[in-house]
Amino acid sequence: MKYPSALIASAVAAVLLIPGIANASFVLDTGAPTGTGAPLSLSTSQFIAGEFAVTAGDTIVDVSAYLTQGAGEPGDTFTFDIYSNTGFTSRANSRPAAVYSATGTFTANGWNTTAVNWTPTSTGDYWLALQVASTTNTRGLDAPLETSASTGTAPALGFAYAGSNGQYTLSSAYPIGLEVADAAPVPLPASFLLLLSGVGAAFGVSLRRREPLAG
Numbered sequence: 308m309k310y311p312s313a314l315i316a317s318a319v320a321a322v323l324l325i326p327g328i329a330n331a332s333f334v335l336d337t338g339a340p341t342g343t344g345a346p347l348s349l350s351t352s353q354f355i356a357g358e359f360a361v362t363a364g365d366t367i368v369d370v371s372a373y374l375t376q377g378a379g380e381p382g383d384t385f386t387f388d389i390y391s392n393t394g395f396t397s398r399a400n401s402r403p404a405a406v407y408s409a410t411g412t413f414t415a416n417g418w419n420t421t422a423v424n425w426t427p428t429s430t431g432d433y434w435l436a437l438q439v440a441s442t443t444n445t446r447g448l449d450a451p452l453e454t455s456a457s458t459g460t461a462p463a464l465g466f467a468y469a470g471s472n473g474q475y476t477l478s479s480a481y482p483i484g485l486e487v488a489d490a491a492p493v494p495l496p497a498s499f500l501l502l503l504s505g506v507g508a509a510f511g512v513s514l515r516r517r518e519p520l521a522g
Contacts, residue, residue, distance in 0.1 A: 331368055335359035335435065335487035338459035339418070340373050340451035347481055348377060349385060349437050350447040352471040356436035357463040357485040358392065363430045366490040367407075371420040372437055373484025374413055377449035383413045384444045385437055387421055392432040399473030411437070413448055418486070432464060435485055436475075453482035 335357060347355055361367070370387045388405040395402065407425040427433070439445050453459075456466060456479040466482050467475040 331488040331490055333461045333486060334361050334365070334367075334489050335463060335485055336459045336461040337453055337463050337482065337485050340453045340482075340484045342452040342454045342482070344452060346375065346377070346449040346451045347468070347483060348447050349374065349439060349450055350378075350445065351439050351442055354436055354438045354469040354473070354475070355450055355481060355483055356390075356395075356434045356467045356469075356475060357483065358432055358434050358465040358467070359461070359463060359487055360432050361427050361430070361487075361489070363427055365427060367423055367425040367427070367487060368490050369420055369486070369488040370409065370411075370423055370435060371418045371484075371486035371488075372411065373417065373451060374419050375416040375449040375451060376413070378447035379413060379445045381414055383446065383448060385411050385413070385439045385448070387411050387423070388436045388438050389425065390434045390436060391429075392434065395434050396467070396475045396477065399469070402474075405436075406433070413445070418484070420486075434467065434475075435487055436467075436469075450483040453484065456482040458482070 337357065347353065349355060367389075370389075372387070387409045389407040390405050391403060393403065397403075406427070407423065409421050409423045411419060411421045413419055437450070456463065463482065463485065465477055466479060467477050468481050469475045
């Protein structure tokens with residue numbers, strides 16, 4: 308009989324269709340900015356950052372920033388720098404080095420995502436900072452603002468900006484669009500587990516029916 312294979316295929320399709328099943332979850336998700344007013348500028352004289360909490364051993368797989376073109380162009384690059392909370396607001400020349408860095412590339416207005424592979428060794432608060440090394444990397448990208456500092460499914464613990472001196476200042480007045488995704492699996496719902504048990508039972512019945520009769 309072929310119907311057990313069809314049942315298994317149906318079960319796989321059901322996995323893909325069940326809302327909430329995913330291979331990643333957010334430790335920072337401020338949501339797409341819907342605020343009004345002038346956006347912040349990401350350039351050599353303006354860095355911006357958001358704070359989030361993470362557990363030691365988590366694997367961070369993606370970081371994203373909601374950006375629009377501004378004075379820049381598609382292909383302009385910047386860095387996603389992750390800093391420990393300790394000493395983050397110190398002067399630029401005395402701030403501890405970033406614990407992880409990745410190159411971000413502006414592709415189009417909206418979410419610009421970079422795949423990363425960072426596993427923090429310590430549980431605590433960290434900052435995702437958007438920084439630009441030189442005007443040859445980017446001529447300036449815009450970061451639209453959120454309606455408040457507490458939007459999204461995993462709101463930022465805080466926001467900060469750094470001027471031309473590179474020293475960060477905490478400010479809830481600059482909520483931007485940021486996301487940090489980890490690879491923590493999302494639990495399967497009970498309905499799907501019941502479906503799997505049903506498929507297994509049907510497959511077992513099929514095997515018994517196909518066993519040859521004893522001579």
